[in-house]
Amino acid sequence: MxxxxxxxxxxxxxxxxxxxxxxxxxxxxxxxxxxxxxxxKIPDPFPSTQGINRNIVAVFWDLDNKPPKSLSPFDAAIRLKKAAESFGTVRYKIAYANQRSFEYIPPEIKQHRRDRKSLNQLENKGVIKPVDPYICRVCGRKFYNNDKLINHFKQIHEREHVKRVSQIESAKGSQRVKLVGKYSIKMEKYRNAARDILTPKVGYGLGDEIKRAGYWVRTVSNKPQAADVALRDHMVDMMDRRQMECLILVSDDSDFVEVLKEARLRCLKTVVVGDCKGGALKRVCDAGFSWEEVIMGKAKKEAVSVVGKWKDGDILRRLEWTYNYERDRKFYDSDASDLVCGEDDGDKVDGSRAWWKLESDSDVASL
Structure with missing residues (x-):
């Protein structure tokens, strides 16, 4: 059919x-x-460049010991991140400091603020007139006096920003989500402009700038060694959880020597960023760089050869022969038992002499 x-x-x-x-x-x-x-699809001949089979990197920054000096905090954090990316996939970026470190103002920043204040006084008196006008980055208005720009920003844009924040905090549910989406662009524009126009009320914006670079910043108490203890505990906890394969420590504090030794015992790669050339940390780590090398990009270039040596060492370690007494004893004992107790072997083994003595030795002894 x-x-x-x-x-x-x-x-x-x-x-x-x-x-x-x-x-x-x-x-x-x-x-x-x-x-x-x-x-x-054709397989990628270089999978490591695409983030596959790369080391998981964790950056730990001791801000009490190594705060950024020659660069702004944001630029220093970005360059440190780029250098760390040469060692693998940067998944964790952690910074610790006490409250005094965030309130401290470096001498360079203080001098810059004094110069800016004296320049504003000269502009107010009409002694100096800037060649290029000051432009408000929110509304685009031009001013030939920096104090007028600051007053304009505080009276108009700062008040508007406070109103937006209060509206979002008072709203709930879907209404709050709509307000966040509505004001997100304006609030981001305000924050970018306020970063250059307004002076931070506390410190010089160290914590906010490092957070803006993508780091997880933690403030601890002002007790001595509080930041070191918290940072050390965080590193040990991540080692116990096996969340990283390469540890990058930004510090010159010798209190972290034992942590680096523990990391190497657990077969983790260790890198130290500090200015002490012969420091105790650089003597126990796999690779060490200075802040100047990180800022100039030298650390990023040398990281390629360092990672290559790590890979070669891992390959040689896999090929290395190791003696296992229990395994070899069982293997050879089983072979000996097969030879002694085998059915095909008709020869009898003399149990009166030791295994290392030859039959000729026993014949000579009998004579």
């Missing part, structure tokens, strides 16, 4: 035994017709 099946405008006779295979055929045709992205 034949079945008449209509395809398009043509009638085709199909055997009933073929009807069972039709769903499979149509499913295959539909899969390859509609899924046009199912093409065979």
């Amino acid at each position: 034949m079945v008449l099946v209509r395809f398009s405008t043509r009638n085709i006779l199909i055997d009933p035994s073929m009807l069972k295979t039709l769903p499979t055929i149509f499913g295959t045709i539909r899969h390859y017709h509609f899924n046009t992205d199912q093409t065979h």
Whole structure:
């Protein structure tokens, strides 16, 4: 019996035994017709450059011991991140400091603020007039006096920002989500402008700038060694959880020597960023760099050779022969038992002499 099946405008006779295979055929045709992205892809010959089989890197920054000096905090944090990315995939960026470190103002920043204040006084008296006007980055207005720009920003844009924040905090549920989406661009624009115009009320914006660079910043109490203890506990906890393969420590404090030794015992790669050339930390780590090398980009270039040496060492370690007494004893004992107790071996073993003595020795002793 034949079945008449209509395809398009043509009638085709199909055997009933073929009807069972039709769903499979149509499913295959539909899969390859509609899924046009199912093409065979050529494997990447360099998978490590795409983040595959790369070390998981964790950066730990002791801000009490190594705060950024020559650069702004944001630029220093970004350059440190780029240098760390040369060692693998940077998944954790952690910074610790006490409250005094965030309130401290470096002498360079203080001098810059004094110069800016004296320049504002000269502009107010009309002694000096800037060549290029000061431009408000929110509304675009131009001013030839820096104090007028600051007053304009505080009276208009800062008040508007406070109103937006209060509206978002008072709203709930879906209304709050809508307000956040509505004001997100304006609030980001205000923060970028306020960073250059307004002076931070506390410190010089160390914590906020490092957070803006993508770091997780933690403030601890002002007790002595509080930041060191918290940072050390965090590193040990991540080692216990096996959340990293490469540890980068930004510090010159010798209190972290034992932590680096523990990391090396657990087969973790260790890198230290500090200015002490012969410091105790650089003597126990796998690689060490100074802040100047990180800022100039030298650390990023040298990281390629360091990672290459690590890979070569891992390969040699896998190929290295190690002696396992228990395993070898069981293996050779089983072979000896097969030779002694085997059915095909008709020779008898003399149990009166030790295994290292030859038969000729026993013959000579009998004479």
